[in-house]
Amino acid sequence: MKYLHITLAILAIFINTSLCQTEGISVPAAASAAGASTYSCDPQVCKLANGCLCASKNPPNGLSQADTPQFVTVTFDDSIQPQLYKTAKRMLNVTNPNGCPGRGTWYVSMQYTDFSLVQQWYSSGNEIADHTFTHVGTPSDKEIVSCREMLNTYGGVPNGKIQGFRAPFLNYTKETLHQLSKLGFLYDSSASALQDDAYWPYTLDYGMANDCWTGICGSAQSKIPGLWEIPMYAVLDNTSAPQLMDVYIAGQPKDVEDWSLNTFNKHYTGGRQPFGIYVHPTHLTGYPGLPDPAPKLDGLVSLIKKLSEMPDVWFVTNQQLLQWMKNPVKASELGKQDYMRCEQPVIAKEICNGLDDDNNQNVDEGLMNSCNFGTTTFNTCFNCPSTAPTLDMPTPVTAAQNGSAGFRYPIPINCDTKWWDPIGNACLCTTNECQYKDTAVPVNRTSNGNGVVSSGPGTSSDATTQTVHLNSLFIISVCIIALFF
Numbered sequence: 434m435k436y437l438h439i440t441l442a443i444l445a446i447f448i449n450t451s452l453c454q455t456e457g458i459s460v461p462a463a464a465s466a467a468g469a470s471t472y473s474c475d476p477q478v479c480k481l482a483n484g485c486l487c488a489s490k491n492p493p494n495g496l497s498q499a500d501t502p503q504f505v506t507v508t509f510d511d512s513i514q515p516q517l518y519k520t521a522k523r524m525l526n527v528t529n530p531n532g533c534p535g536r537g538t539w540y541v542s543m544q545y546t547d548f549s550l551v552q553q554w555y556s557s558g559n560e561i562a563d564h565t566f567t568h569v570g571t572p573s574d575k576e577i578v579s580c581r582e583m584l585n586t587y588g589g590v591p592n593g594k595i596q597g598f599r600a601p602f603l604n605y606t607k608e609t610l611h612q613l614s615k616l617g618f619l620y621d622s623s624a625s626a627l628q629d630d631a632y633w634p635y636t637l638d639y640g641m642a643n644d645c646w647t648g649i650c651g652s653a654q655s656k657i658p659g660l661w662e663i664p665m666y667a668v669l670d671n672t673s674a675p676q677l678m679d680v681y682i683a684g685q686p687k688d689v690e691d692w693s694l695n696t697f698n699k700h701y702t703g704g705r706q707p708f709g710i711y712v713h714p715t716h717l718t719g720y721p722g723l724p725d726p727a728p729k730l731d732g733l734v735s736l737i738k739k740l741s742e743m744p745d746v747w748f749v750t751n752q753q754l755l756q757w758m759k760n761p762v763k764a765s766e767l768g769k770q771d772y773m774r775c776e777q778p779v780i781a782k783e784i785c786n787g788l789d790d791d792n793n794q795n796v797d798e799g800l801m802n803s804c805n806f807g808t809t810t811f812n813t814c815f816n817c818p819s820t821a822p823t824l825d826m827p828t829p830v831t832a833a834q835n836g837s838a839g840f841r842y843p844i845p846i847n848c849d850t851k852w853w854d855p856i857g858n859a860c861l862c863t864t865n866e867c868q869y870k871d872t873a874v875p876v877n878r879t880s881n882g883n884g885v886v887s888s889g890p891g892t893s894s895d896a897t898t899q900t901v902h903l904n905s906l907f908i909i910s911v912c913i914i915a916l917f918f
């Protein structure tokens with residue numbers, strides 16, 4: 434039995450990994466310069482004060498290099514599972530200059546994702562972003578929206594905090610960017626940048642300035658006012674070939690560190706453009722019968738540690754980066770900004786909020802629901818659905834009825850996740866400091882197929898409107914596989 438579990442777990446991992454293994458590991462060497470001249474943006478017209486920023490290799494608002502923070506963004510792609518979560522946490526074990534922990538961004542796809550970990554990632558100050566439901570390139574609206582709905586419903590992430598998107602396989606088009614804008618997203622981070630076009634994040638008021646070799650830069654349709662692009666910065670390997678995601682796959686740990694430091698230093702001593710480390714945690718997590726990835730992970734942990742020891746280096750989420758972009762302050766002022774603070778709630782008892790409230794090294798112990806539908810299993814602090822979520826119905830009716838024992842109250846629009854007690858139906862924030870109002874704009878509301886209008890950004894499903902057809906059926910802590918064998 435035990436071995437069967439392991440075999441099936443490996444199979445699941447393989448399926449999961451294979452979905453992404455062709456994902457943008459390296460960039461076409463022909464790359465960027467060819468169409469670059471078609472991007473044109475006049476900084477005298479496109480001004481940050483009006484929410485517009487041209488692509489540039491220099492810091493915004495004319496900040497000097499010495500006054501500009503060096504941002505490092507560590508991003509993780511695909512599902513969040515317990516072992517992958519540990520890998521990510523190990524990588525981000527660094528402290529920013531203001532004493533707060535380094536932060537990262539996870540682009541989450543839905544298959545195999547454990548939503549209690551989505552909540553824990555978010556509640557501990559990191560960013561959760563959209564990576565579609567089934568992990569497809571050039572996704573439909575439905576793929577993007579259903580992912581966001583599940584992150585909100587089962588992960589408890591406020592809709593207004595799900596602001597970013599990365600296309601699976603980095604396979605985005607002009608249409609994808611328009612969809613994101615229409616759906617209320619703040620930014621895309623799917624474009625690749627080499628040395629020549631290693632731009633700071635910019636708005637698409639004048640279109641794309643990266644991936645110009647695809648012809649996207651000259652296109653009027655890629656002009657999308659207000660939508661930000663956060664380019665992904667490639668590093669050059671021994672042969673000067675650009676490596677983008679999972680750079681550690683392309684060489685030995687020492688080589689990977691050298692290539693990475695080389696590119697980092699070009700940014701650090703140049704225009705201080707952000708530097709990124711983009712990983713698929715599945716590649717860095719050990720599984721029985723597979724080559725031990727520990728040396729690769731150790732190499733990355735060591736690289737990240739080295740970077741964190743340099744002056745003015747900050748490990749931030751992409752949302753934090755954009756908050757700074759919108760209102761750039763000197764590096765010496767950064768640590769005091771609200772979005773860089775890291776105070777956490779002090780709550781005497783454990784509530785299901787993604788944090789270890791009672792400081793016993795266990796998060797939400799005994800409080801999570803275990804939702805089990807055969808191949809789809811996950812934990813959540815919120816209600817299990819009565820059937821497995823699907824692309825067409827990402828948030829089916831709840832298994833527990835409102836008013837019955839075990840019902841969990843969805844996150845309301847006026848409370849942030851870490852203060853919300855979904856069992857007690859209470860927001861435990863009592864000061865102005867922690868008050869939260871989800872101000873995202875409601876867009877493209879869709880029926881989830883059971884008469885309940887599911888929430889777009891800025892809305893919250895009202896617990897009292899949930900219609901419920903089934904009583905709860907929780908199979909706690911039992912792997913469904915066990916039922917078949």
Ligand SMILES: [Zn+2]
Nearest residue numbers: 453510511601
């Ligand atoms: Zn992916």
